[in-house]
Amino acid sequence: MYSHPESLFFSIEPSRSQLLNRLWETQEKHRLIGKQHIDSLAHELDISSVEVEGVSTFYHFFHNENAGKHSIYLNNSILSELRGYDRIKEAFEHETGAPMGSVDRTGTFGLFSTPCIGLSDFEPSALIDFYPFINLNALRVKEIIQKIRQGASPAEICDAIPSNVRYTPSNDQSIFFAPYKPGAALHSLAKLGPEGVIEQLKLSQLSGRGGAFYPTWQKWNACRGYQSDTKFIVCNADEGEPGTFKDRVLLQAQPGSVFEGMIVAGYAVGASYGILYLRGEYRWMLKDLTRELEQFRALGLLGTNVGGISGFNFDIRIQLGAGAYVCGEETALLESLEGKRGEPRTKWFFPVQKGYLQQPTVVNNVETFAAAARLIEMGADSYLRRGIPGSPGTKLISISGDCRKPGVYEIEYGMSVAELLELCEADDPYFIQVSGPSGESISIAEKYRRISMLDLMSHKDIRCGGSFMVFNHHRDIVKILLNFSEFFKHESCGVCTPCRAGNFIIQRKLERLQNALADHSDVEDLAKWGALMKATSRCGLGKTATNAVQFALQKFPEYFAHRFAPEDGTTRHFDLESAVSDYEKYKS
Numbered sequence: 001m002y003s004h005p006e007s008l009f010f011s012i013e014p015s016r017s018q019l020l021n022r023l024w025e026t027q028e029k030h031r032l033i034g035k036q037h038i039d040s041l042a043h044e045l046d047i048s049s050v051e052v053e054g055v056s057t058f059y060h061f062f063h064n065e066n067a068g069k070h071s072i073y074l075n076n077s078i079l080s081e082l083r084g085y086d087r088i089k090e091a092f093e094h095e096t097g098a099p100m101g102s103v104d105r106t107g108t109f110g111l112f113s114t115p116c117i118g119l120s121d122f123e124p125s126a127l128i129d130f131y132p133f134i135n136l137n138a139l140r141v142k143e144i145i146q147k148i149r150q151g152a153s154p155a156e157i158c159d160a161i162p163s164n165v166r167y168t169p170s171n172d173q174s175i176f177f178a179p180y181k182p183g184a185a186l187h188s189l190a191k192l193g194p195e196g197v198i199e200q201l202k203l204s205q206l207s208g209r210g211g212a213f214y215p216t217w218q219k220w221n222a223c224r225g226y227q228s229d230t231k232f233i234v235c236n237a238d239e240g241e242p243g244t245f246k247d248r249v250l251l252q253a254q255p256g257s258v259f260e261g262m263i264v265a266g267y268a269v270g271a272s273y274g275i276l277y278l279r280g281e282y283r284w285m286l287k288d289l290t291r292e293l294e295q296f297r298a299l300g301l302l303g304t305n306v307g308g309i310s311g312f313n314f315d316i317r318i319q320l321g322a323g324a325y326v327c328g329e330e331t332a333l334l335e336s337l338e339g340k341r342g343e344p345r346t347k348w349f350f351p352v353q354k355g356y357l358q359q360p361t362v363v364n365n366v367e368t369f370a371a372a373a374r375l376i377e378m379g380a381d382s383y384l385r386r387g388i389p390g391s392p393g394t395k396l397i398s399i400s401g402d403c404r405k406p407g408v409y410e411i412e413y414g415m416s417v418a419e420l421l422e423l424c425e426a427d428d429p430y431f432i433q434v435s436g437p438s439g440e441s442i443s444i445a446e447k448y449r450r451i452s453m454l455d456l457m458s459h460k461d462i463r464c465g466g467s468f469m470v471f472n473h474h475r476d477i478v479k480i481l482l483n484f485s486e487f488f489k490h491e492s493c494g495v496c497t498p499c500r501a502g503n504f505i506i507q508r509k510l511e512r513l514q515n516a517l518a519d520h521s522d523v524e525d526l527a528k529w530g531a532l533m534k535a536t537s538r539c540g541l542g543k544t545a546t547n548a549v550q551f552a553l554q555k556f557p558e559y560f561a562h563r564f565a566p567e568d569g570t571t572r573h574f575d576l577e578s579a580v581s582d583y584e585k586y587k588s
Contacts, residue, residue, distance in 0.1 A: 012230055012273070013357070015045045019339030020322060023056055032066045045339075058341040058493075060114060060323030061280050068103040068110025070148060072096070073127040077116040077242040078483035079400050082475065083123040084137070089113070091141035092126075109145075115325065115487050116242035117281040120398065120469075121164050121406040130283040131158035158284070163253040166399070166407035167423055173386050175374045175394045176367075176410050182256045182299055185377040186307035189267050192376070194224060197268040201372065203380035205392055209367035210236060210328075211435060211465030216372065219362060223269040223352040226360040231271035233262045234356060234363045236333055238279040240325035241436030242487060243467040246396040247366035249408040251285055254370065255292045259316060261369030263306060264376055265362050266314040274316035275356070277333055280323045289318055325491035329539045330363040332493070343493045344539035367396055367466070387413035391458035401470035402427040415457050417442065420468065428472040431556070435465040437484035438544035441551035477559055478514045481549050485510055488545040499542030502533040506546055513563045520564070523553060 019041070026037045033056045042049040056062045061073075072092060076085055093099055096109035103110040119125035122134035131154040133144060147157050168174040192200065201217035208214045223231065235258060239247040250258060262274040278286065293316055296302045304313045324342045327333045331345035334356050355361025364372075371393065375383045384392045391413035397420070400406040404425035411420065421429055432442040440462075457464060471480060489503040509526050512518035530546035537543045553560060 016047060016339040017337060017357075019045060019047075019052065019055055020059075020319065020336065023059075023062055024320060024322065027062055027067070031068065031071075032063050034064065051340075055339065055341055058324065058343075059280070059321075062322055063110075066103055066107060066110070067112075068098070069108050070129055070154065071110045071112065072098075073112050073114040073117065073130075074100075075115070075117045075119065075123065075125050076113040076483075077120065077123075077487070078480050079116075079120045079243060079469065080123045080125065081479075081483060082401070082471075085124055087138055088124045088126075088136050088141060091138040092145075095142050095145040108149075114281075114323065115491065116240065116244075118239065118245045118248045118279070119161070120243050120245055120400040120467075121408075122159075122161070123400075127281065127284075128154040128158070130280070131155050132161055132284055134159045134161065161252065161284075163249050164407040165249060165253060165410070166405050167409040167411070169386070169394060169410060169412050173394070173412060174410055175378075175383070175386065176250065176257070176370055176396060177253065178374065180254050180257055182260065182296065183301050183307060185260050185264055185373040186301060186309075188376050189264065189307060189312075190309050194268045194270070197264060197376060198224065200376060200380045204375050204383045205390075206368070206371055206375060206383075207459070208364055209371065209395070209466070210365035211438075213459060213463055216364065216368060219352060219364070220265060220268050222350070223271075223360045223362045226353060228360050230273070230357070230359045231266075231269055232356045232359060232361040233265045233269070233271050233274040234330075234333070234337070234351075234361055235262055235274070235276040235369055236328065236330065236363055236365045237276055237282065238321055238328045238333060239366070239466070240279060240281075240328050240491075241438065241465070241467065242484075243400055243433065243436050243469040244398050244465075245400075246398045246408050246466045248282060248285075249398075250366050250370055250396070251282070251289065255289055256296070257370040257373045258366050259292065259296060259369075260301070261364075261371070261373035262316060263301065263314055264372055265364070265369065267306075267309070267312055269360070269362055271360075271362070272313050272315070274314065275337060276316060276318045277327070277337060278318055278320050279327075280321045283320060286318065286320060293318070324493075325487075326493045326539070326541050329541065332539065333363065334361065341493070343495050346538070388458060390460060395457060395464065396466065397457075397464060398467040399424045399470065400467070402429065402472040402475070403470050411457060413458050417457070417462065420457065421470070424468075424470070426470045428474075429470050430473045431471040431475065431477055431480070431552070433469040433471070433480075433548060434462060434467070436467050436469075437487060437548050438540070439465065439467075439547060441548055441555055443555035477552055477556060478510060478563060481552060482507065482510050482514060484548050485545075488541065492541060492545075496536070496538040496542060498533045498536045499538070499545065502529050502537075502542065503545055505529055506549060510549070513560070516563055517565050518563065523560070526550070526553065 038052045042052045098104035098109045098111040124136045125134045168177050198221050206216045306312045306314045327336045327342040329344050332342040336342040351361045387393045397409045434440045485507040492499045494500045509522045530550045534543045
């Protein structure tokens with residue numbers, strides 16, 4: 001959304017780029033996006049109705065049928081499941097009169113399930129009209145719905161979300177949560193010059209913090225090398241990986257450092273425009289983030305001659321997403337910014353060559369920009385004194401699941417897995433999922449782990465993109481994997497066959513394991529489909545969707561051995577509920 005009436009963006013962005021905003025406005029006003037609204041938007045933006053309809057049906061939070069006066073989105077991630085999702089779902093259904101996935105007869109409440117909403121440290125959680133409600137129980141649900149029926153707005157009764165920073169390095173070694181003064185990094189820019197900024201990034205060995213760990217200086221330097229009158233800096237704040245919420249905490253606790261990092265990038269590469277792509281689930285943060293941008297403008301840190309640097313003009317706007325995990329992939333995000341379906345582009349060009357509006361574009365995530373700002377502020381030498389050789393600095397980790405202290409941990413690189421689990425007071429850790437469902441699994445059983453509990457959080461040993469989900473011995477691993485599989489099946493954009501078909505087949509094979517009907521050929525099929533998807537999928541979603549399954553099969557062989565069907569041909573388990581579900585549905 002445009003954040004300022006005199007924004008530089010009005011002169012360079014086509015009207016098509018406003019499609020997501022216009023769809024949001026339509027959804028808010030009418031509670032749905034119907035055929036007449038689609039035709040009206042098509043005429044207004046001079047694009048076809050088919051294109052508008054294609055976009056409106058792609059995103060999770062847009063509805064072509066009435067979504068209710070109040071729309072409730074209950075998080076169905078595995079962390080919510082293990083904290084009582086089923087009970088909370090039943091409570092909402094009872095109190096609202098709306099079965100899951102529908103609207104009650106009065107049109108007051110729409111009840112929908114949704115993947116992770118970035119509140120994994122406060123499960124079970126939900127969004128009501130995109131305002132957050134956390135640590136839910138049946139009694140609380142009843143109270144919330146009663147208040148809304150009595151006229152209270154969700155904005156008035158929603159929960160204030162703590163930033164929940166659980167740990168920072170001692171002896172003033174914190175980078176991200178050290179005292180922050182707006183403009184501190186910008187004071188160094190004129191002295192360093194663009195080449196000096198990139199050199200500081202190179203010396204510091206700062207790498208991207210979204211999971212790929214690509215050297216930041218190389219990306220910025222490549223963009224700087226392309227000649228264009230128009231360049232963009234895009235901050236990817238679409239962290240949709242279940243169990244990941246570090247970027248949420250940064251944007252809550254210190255949004256200025258993120259915006260300042262974008263400004264530093266703009267100066268280094270010669271860009272004048274910055275866009276923060278905020279996931280739709282974080283809409284409740286939009287007002288505070290817009291206020292922060294206004295403060296930056298008032299301080300002369302955005303607009304013309306930024307930070308007193310003559311000729312350096314830079315502005316930032318916020319674009320709200322609408323619920324699509326695949327938009328975390330940088331080219332899908334760029335498509336979404338252009339008012340299109342968030343489908344990954346074919347990789348003929350990197351974004352630094354042809355990104356947003358086919359112009360040179362730097363795309364980094366929230367943590368990377370914040371790190372860049374603090375690095376320029378403190379200098380590379382100071383930054384290198386933190387962490388370990390080869391992995392300098394600190395890293396933000398989202399920890400959730402079976403631990404007594406879920407939250408965000410800023411650790412110096414070099415901390416061991418054992419130390420991290422001790423800090424969060426992990427409860428009987430057994431199965432640990434690193435970097436979300438698309439990451440790697442750790443087994444506590446010594447003989448099966450490639451990663452040792454003594455191994456370090458670093459670029460060499462454990463390259464954690466941002467989350468640790470801890471599960472104890474009482475958790476059903478297949479249930480966890482099924483939840484992950486359902487997530488990827490739901491979030492696949494469907495463009496490429498390996499991902500579209502593969503995620504469906506993976507889920508069916510896991511269901512056979514769950515019901516003790518699988519044999520070793522099913523496990524072989526899981527491995528084959530995993531390899532096929534990794535080799536041929538169009539983007540990272542399909543390439544990494546089976547990671548958790550593959551690692552779990554390798555590291556927990558005894559567990560899975562008990563999930564196979566008996567070799568004597570008898571069936572150990574029959575899922576009657578699943579077998580008659582279709583009959584019951586059509587009978588009613």
